Amino acid sequence: MAHLLGAEGLHLEFPTRIVFDSITLGIEEGDRIGIVGRNGDGKSSLLAMLAGRLEPDAGRVTRRGGTTIGVLDQADVLDDALTVGQAIVGGAAEHEWAGDAKVRDVIDGLVRDLDWDASVADLSGGQRRRVALAQLLAGDWDIVALDEPTNHLDVEAITWLAAHLRRRWPANQGALMVVTHDRWFLDEVCTETWEVHDRIVEPFEGGYAAYILQRVERDRMAAASEAKRQNVARKELAWLRRGAPARTSKPKFRIDAANELIADVPEIRDRIALQSLAVARLGKEVVDLIDAGVTFPATGSRPDREVLRDVEWRIAPGERTGILGVNGAGKSTLLGLVAGTVAPTAGRVKHGKTVQVRTLTQRLDELQEVWDEPVRVVIGRLRTSYTLGTGSKAADLTPGQLLERLGFSSAQLSTPVKDLSGGQQRRLQLLLVLLDQPNVLILDEPTNDMDTDMLAAIEDLLDSWPGTLLVVSHDRYFLERVTDQQFAILGGRLRHLPGGVDEYLRLREREDATAKGIAGSGSVLPAAAGSGSGSGSGEPALAGAERRTAEKELAALERRMQKLAQQIDAAKRSLADHDQADYAGLGERMKKIAAQETEVEELELRWFELTEQLG
Incomplete structure (x- = not known):
């Protein structure tokens, strides 16, 4: 592979500390590099030096002659005086950029819902981020350097971006450097991972899953100095290895080595113990949404707007659910119904008598009244201990110990x-919410400003939290890691996703294809080349007798899943009436519930296969 860029003896020093001390790196054609590390350790500075945006105090960066680098800054640098079209394609005539398949793909993937003539100054933060990405990706670059590209993007846009970067260059051509805390994105795109820590850059082969495996091996050999990080990383590796097969297909390391490392690591969450504890704290009823709907009244020339309708959702004790939906779909409204801050305009919402809901908002509301106080003073007014874990593994931690974690x-x-x-x-902010001891916790985009190690630590903390957890997040890895099921808001209705995020993306793809069919050729922006509906497998849907057989099986599966769901719901509610001191009896009941939930999961997998075959 041809050499593109090299860095030799780079030294970078700020007034209070040394960031890098004589690092030497190289980038070759075909490299797809993810850059990870703790916040403040120098990831963005490294990217800026390699891209020529920041001069090192010592050492040098060299490029092969003619090599071009395109950079996406973490900061917003768009010119407010431009329109969307001008920002992306400059002064190029429409026939010039519309004839380029790559440019059409970028426009369709990132800004198809934006007005081409809208002013950049009038766009939201998420819209500006997509325009900045489109501006960069519409150009031709030998090296693309991205600093936190997934910030402000939703799950669909992140999925599109990963697919675009995978196919942007032919094999062994071009190069990518990306700083991101999105671990799913790292695994999808990168073939090499650089960890920035302790003034050095340490390379690892493979994406995030492979990096975790190698880091565990490194930490085990390093022993005591890395003990804390090792424990959290090993737990995360256990989840990666026991999760979907796709997560383990990329690492080029012996599977038996990974299995040996996690042999003594228990399941990520003790679901039976957590659910039993949740029932004891919550009772039979948590929150029931019954035919609930929300319509916002007309304002000025704007008519009534129905956001949610016919929502039937009975939230169970200990339930861990992720909520998906495009911006404006009604996710915050749905969470408001659960929290009691939004009143339904149709149907009703019933809260259990013992329910205490707390929300970790995207804003820093919990911190405003203590903004000028030292952290020590803030936590000194809180409860003296917090119980972490269940059963024999339960431990009482002080707020200071929690902060250390x-x-x-x-x-x-x-x-x-x-x-x-x-x-x-x-x-x-998360600590203040947890120490308030709620039994229903709502997390609204909790991963903002978190590095990968901190995300893993928070996930570890939530694994032993005994309550009902509802999460809205564009971070697909976090969502799948901390929740057991996902729902989506589609067309104002709440829909269960047996196939998880992948099913949501397919449903959204079909929605878009239907919308394009209705819109016809009148769209302002050209459609992406090769775009369409379906799973993309190229296989025809079932027809004739096979289709009728599959439809019958699908209907039977749905009836069985509905019946099981009712039985599970009734069994969980009955736990509240059981003698809480009868641990053996509770354990037997929970085992029966767990067996039913396992059957539901198996039925859902078959349901998902059939829906794919039926198209």
Whole structure:
């Protein structure tokens, strides 16, 4: 493979610390590099030096003659004076850019819902991010350098971006460098991972899953100094190895080595113990949404807008659910119904008597009243202990110990809240919510400003949290990691997703294909080349007798799943009436419920296969 870029003896120093100390790296044709590390360790600085945006204090960066680099900054640098079209294609005539399949693909994938003549100044943060990405990706570059490209993007846009980067160059051509905390994205796109830590850059082969495996091996050999990070990484590796097969197909390491490393790691969550504890804390009823709907009244020339309709959702004790939907679909409205901050305009919402709902919002609401106080003072007013874990593994931690688990040093305890980094403020916000001991926890985009290690630590903390958990997040890895099921808001209705995020993406693809068919050729922006509906497998849907047989089986599966769901719901509610001191009896009941849930999962997999075959 041909050499594109090299860095030799790079040294970078800020007034208070040394960031890099004599690092040497190289980038070849075909490299797809993910850059990970703790916040503040220098990931963005490394990318800026390699891209020529930042001069090192010592050492040099060299490029092969004629090599071009396109950079997506983490900061918003779009010119507010431009329109969307001008920002993306400049002054090029329509016949010039419309004839380029790559440009059409970028436009269709990122900005098809935007007005081509809209002013950049009038766009939201998420829309501006997509325009900036489209502006970069519409160009021809030998190396593409992306700094947090998934910020402000939804699941669909992130999925499109990963697919685009995989097919952007032929094999062994071009190069990619990406700084991101999105672990799913790293695994989908990258073939090499650079970890930035302790003034060095350490390379690992493969994407995120492979990196975790190698890091566990490194940490095990390094022993004591990396013990804490090792434990969290090993738990995450266990989830990766026991999860979907796609997560384990990329690492080029012996599977038996990974299995040996996780042999003594228990299941990520003790679902039976957590559910039993949740029932004890919540009783039989949590929140029931019965034929609930929300319509916002007309304002000015804008007519009534129906956001949600006919929502039937009976939330169970200990349920861990992820909510998906495009921006504006009604996710926040749905969470508002659950939290009691939004009143339904149709149907009703019933809250259990013992339910205590807390929401980790995208804003820093919990911190505003303590903004000028040191962290030590803030946590000093809180409860003295927090119980983590269940049964024999339960442990009482002080708020200070919890902060340590969330990455705070003792020196940072004296720092005023307003002077903490964004990630630290987010972690302190989560701690304040948890110490309030709610039994229903709502997380609204909780991964903002978090590095991969902190995300793993928070996931570890949530694994032992005994309550009902509802999560809205564009971070697909986090969503799949901390929840057991997913729902989507599609067309104002709440729909269960037996096939998880993949099923959601297929449903959205079909929605888009239907919308395009209705719109016809009147769209302002050209459609992407080769776009269409379906799973993309190229296989025809079933027909004739086979189709009728499949439809009958599908109907039978749906009846069986509905019946099981009712039985599980009734069994969970009856647990509240059982003697909570009868651990053996509770355990038997929970085992029966777990067996029914396993049967539902198996039926859902078959249901998903049939829906794919039926098209």
